[in-house]
Amino acid sequence: MQEFAELASQLADAAGEIVKKYYRQPFDIEQKGDASPVTIADRAVEQCLRDLLETKRPDDGILGEEFGTKPSKNGLSWVIDPIDGTKSFMIGRPTFGTLIALCENDTPKIGVIDQAISGERWIGISGQATTMNGKHVKSRPCSSLSDAIICSTTPSMFDGMPAYYERFHEGKMGHGLIWGGDCYMYGLLASGHLDMTIEANLSPYDFAALIPVVEGAGGLICDYNGAPVTLNSDGCIIALGDPGLKVAVLNKLKD
Amino acid sequence: MQEFAELASQLADAAGEIVKKYYRQPFDIEQKGDASPVTIADRAVEQCLRDLLETKRPDDGILGEEFGTKPSKNGLSWVIDPIDGTKSFMIGRPTFGTLIALCENDTPKIGVIDQAISGERWIGISGQATTMNGKHVKSRPCSSLSDAIICSTTPSMFDGMPAYYERFHEGKMGHGLIWGGDCYMYGLLASGHLDMTIEANLSPYDFAALIPVVEGAGGLICDYNGAPVTLNSDGCIIALGDPGLKVAVLNKLKD
Numbered sequence: 390m391q392e393f394a395e396l397a398s399q400l401a402d403a404a405g406e407i408v409k410k411y412y413r414q415p416f417d418i419e420q421k422g423d424a425s426p427v428t429i430a431d432r433a434v435e436q437c438l439r440d441l442l443e444t445k446r447p448d449d450g451i452l453g454e455e456f457g458t459k460p461s462k463n464g465l466s467w468v469i470d471p472i473d474g475t476k477s478f479m480i481g482r483p484t485f486g487t488l489i490a491l492c493e494n495d496t497p498k499i500g501v502i503d504q505a506i507s508g509e510r511w512i513g514i515s516g517q518a519t520t521m522n523g524k525h526v527k528s529r530p531c532s533s534l535s536d537a538i539i540c541s542t543t544p545s546m547f548d549g550m551p552a553y554y555e556r557f558h559e560g561k562m563g564h565g566l567i568w569g570g571d572c573y574m575y576g577l578l579a580s581g582h583l584d585m586t587i588e589a590n591l592s593p594y595d596f597a598a599l600i601p602v603v604e605g606a607g608g609l610i611c612d613y614n615g616a617p618v619t620l621n622s623d624g625c626i627i628a629l630g631d632p633g634l635k636v637a638v639l640n641k642l643k644d
Numbered sequence: 645m646q647e648f649a650e651l652a653s654q655l656a657d658a659a660g661e662i663v664k665k666y667y668r669q670p671f672d673i674e675q676k677g678d679a680s681p682v683t684i685a686d687r688a689v690e691q692c693l694r695d696l697l698e699t700k701r702p703d704d705g706i707l708g709e710e711f712g713t714k715p716s717k718n719g720l721s722w723v724i725d726p727i728d729g730t731k732s733f734m735i736g737r738p739t740f741g742t743l744i745a746l747c748e749n750d751t752p753k754i755g756v757i758d759q760a761i762s763g764e765r766w767i768g769i770s771g772q773a774t775t776m777n778g779k780h781v782k783s784r785p786c787s788s789l790s791d792a793i794i795c796s797t798t799p800s801m802f803d804g805m806p807a808y809y810e811r812f813h814e815g816k817m818g819h820g821l822i823w824g825g826d827c828y829m830y831g832l833l834a835s836g837h838l839d840m841t842i843e844a845n846l847s848p849y850d851f852a853a854l855i856p857v858v859e860g861a862g863g864l865i866c867d868y869n870g871a872p873v874t875l876n877s878d879g880c881i882i883a884l885g886d887p888g889l890k891v892a893v894l895n896k897l898k899d
Contacts, residue, residue, distance in 0.1 A: 413837060476822045480793060480829070481837035483762070484737060507738070507762070538735060544799055545813075545820040558800075565800040567731045569824010574735070582668060582736035 390499060390514050397489050397501045398512065400441060404434045404471065404487040405505030412506055413481040430478070431455060434471035434487060442467055452620075454594045466492045468597040468620070474542075474571030483507050484573040490597035495619040500598035502576045511576040513601030519579050528608040528630030529581035534637045537584035540567045540574045547589045553613070553625070554587055556641050575599045575628060579606035584630045585638070591624035603628050615639045645754060645769050652744050652756045653767065655696060659689045659726065659742040660760030667761055668736040685733070686710060689726035689742060697722055704746075707875075709849045721747045723852040723875070729797075729826030738762050739828040745852035750874040755853035757831045766831040768856030774834050783863040783885030784836035789892045792839035795822045795829045802844045808868070808880070809842055811896050830854040830883055834861035839885045840893070846879035858883050870894045 411430035435455040442451055450461025453469040467489065472478050474485030483506035491499040500513040511526070513519045519526055531537050539557050547554050558565040570586060572595075577583050579602050588596075600610050600618055609632035610618050613625045627638055666685035690710040697706055705716025708724040722744065727733050729740030738761035746754040755768040766781070768774045774781055786792050794812050802809050813820040825841060827850075832838050834857050855865050855873055864887035865873050868880045882893055 413835075415836075479837075480795060480822060481832050481835070482739060482824075482828070484739070484824070540735060543820065543823050565798065567735060567824070568798050569737075569739070569822070573737065577736050580668075580736070581670075582734075 390517075393491050394499050394512060394514050396445060397491060397499055398510070400438050400467075400489050401487055401501050401503040401510060403437050403441060404489075405503060407434045407437060408472065408478075408487065408505040412478070412483075431472045431475060435469055438467075438469055438471065438489070452594060454592070464494050468492055468497070468594050470572075470594040470598070473595060474573070477569070477571050482569075484569065484571045486572040486576070488572055488594065488598035490601070492597060492620060495621055497597045497600045497620075500601035502572050502598060502602055504573060504576070509576065511579055511602045513579070513598075513603070513605040515601055515605070517605055519602050519605035521576065521580055526580040526606050528579055528603070528606045529584070531584040531629075531631040531634060534585075534634055534641065537634065538567065539585045539587065540570045540578075540583050541587050542570045542574075543568060546591075550589065553589060553642065556644060557585075557587060572599065575603055578608060578628055578630050579603055581606075581630065585634065586628040587626075589625045591626060593620045593622075593624075596622070596624065596626055599628065606630075608632065609635060611635065613639075613642050645772075648746050649754050649767060649769050651700060652746060652754055653765070655693050655722075655724075655744050656742055656756050656758040656765060658692050658696060659744075660758060662689045662692060663727065663733075663742065663760040667733070667738075686727045686730060690724055693722075693724055693726065693744070707849060709847070719749050723747055723752070723849050725827075725849040725853070728850060729828070732824070732826050737824075739824065739826045741827040741831070743827055743849065743853035745849075745856070747852060747875060750876055752852045752855045752875075755856035757827050757853060757857055759828055759831070764831065766834055766857045768834070768853075768858070768860040770856055770860070772860055774857050774860035776831065776835055781835040781861050783834055783858070783861045784839070786839040786884075786886040786889060789840075789889055789896065792889065793822065794840045794842065795825045795833075795838050796842050797825045797829075798823060801846075805844065808844060808897065811899060812840075812842060827854065830858055833863060833883055833885050834858050836861075836885065840889065841883040842881075844880045846881060848875045848877075848879075851877070851879065851881055854883065861885075863887065864890060866890065868894075868897050 448462040450466035451459040470488040478485040489501040498515040502511040703717040705721030706714040725743040733740040744756040753770040757766040
């Protein structure tokens with residue numbers, strides 16, 4: 390796996406160069422079918438990573454946000470979100486990130502969360518301790534859901550099912566969840582700065598890379614039924630810094 | 645005013661040293677009456693700035709988030725939010741900031757938004773061009789509300805009046821506002837990266853510093869009735885990068 394992790398890191402280096410070039414520069418914004426903004430940078434990053442993978446790993450599959458799916462010939466697939474958190478990228482807020490995962494069949498084995506502006510890179514490898522800029526990180530213990538600091542990206546991702554996040558408005562924060570998360574919050578969870586995230590309607594390229602990062606830090610990612618998350622999951626996911634909270638969270642979701 | 649702006653910058657330097665010391669360190673969190681988290685850092689910063697002001701400007705008033713009001717003997721008052729965006733600070737997200745304003749009676753004349761981790765400092769001085777790290781910045785034109793990129797901090801600040809932000813869910817973003825703003829988004833607006841903010845129930849120390857920063861960049865801050873914002877305002881405020889949007893926004897608020 391180490392060889393693949395090094396390749397993932399090279400991909401993140403290449404992505405970061407492009408991201409830094411376009412960050413906070415004026416540019417046109419297109420509207421996609423789902424109305425999320427797509428920047429020139431988004432496409433440029435994915436094309437660059439696809440080109441590199443075509444050269445170095447021609448038999449591996451690729452699933453990217455912008456340019457669809459290339460089937461795998463060997464069971465390995467790279468799952469790429471060139472800029473996760475495009476809204477944050479658009480407003481010049483460095484909480485977006487490039488997400489790169491390597492999956493064996495449907496299971497993420499390596500994940501990279503790269504924030505090119507702050508220069509923070511989390512790397513998770515199945516069965517190994519997660520690192521941030523080369524140093525081991527650990528998620529933190531949290532003995533009770535009422536003590537948990539809980540984050541998400543935006544209420545609008547829970548379209549038609551706001552009750553799922555509203556159940557978590559009580560607890561430590563009093564005034565509800567902390568919003569504006571993007572992938573960066575999963576890095577912060579892995580590093581022990583927050584306790585839980587809850588998100589909905591994510592796509593595989595949004596969540597694949599997060600799983601090895603969070604789990605290698607001692608945390609847990611599951612769906613709203615408590616099942617492990619694979620590329621086939623429905624995109625409604627919970628991340629916990631302390632896996633001991635899982636039962637309480639699942640009970641709260643059933644309330 | 646230049647002399648005061650230099651003092652404000654010295655205060656921000658001192659605050660930043662303390663902020664950096666506590667950032668991402670484990671520490672105890674108290675609960676205030678309004679349930680927002682107050683960190684040791686929050687209090688340490690405000691105490692430090694108060695001590696500096698007592699020495700250098702003993703007759704000036706001080707209004708701070710943590711330690712209340714010292715009356716002014718000369719009509720000048722410093723308005724301080726040691727860490728605006730304490731929730732972001734708690735989770736280790738560098739979108740919080742130290743806010744320092746100098747007011748003449750009830751009107752902010754100087755404002756500083758300082759983000760110590762990213763090393764970004766916006767300084768606004770009444771009647772002068774706003775700077776970010778010494779360079780002039782300008783807010784950007786936006787010809788139509790439907791093209792505006794609109795940000796806020798959290799839906800929960802609109803407690804009991806969600807309609808105020810829900811009116812702005814349409815438009816460019818399709819999926820609604822961009823959340824998780826804190827004071828940093830006013831710096832980003834001043835630098836031309838977003839078009840509008842809408843917030844509610846802010847306190848004077850939350851908004852005083854923002855006014856000279858936004859207005860010196862060519863933008864506008866007003867309340868929901870379109871009136872200029874002073875220390876006596878009700879804390880429901882709109883910021884616009886392009887003042888030409890004001891009529892459209894006020895009409896939308898009356899819808």
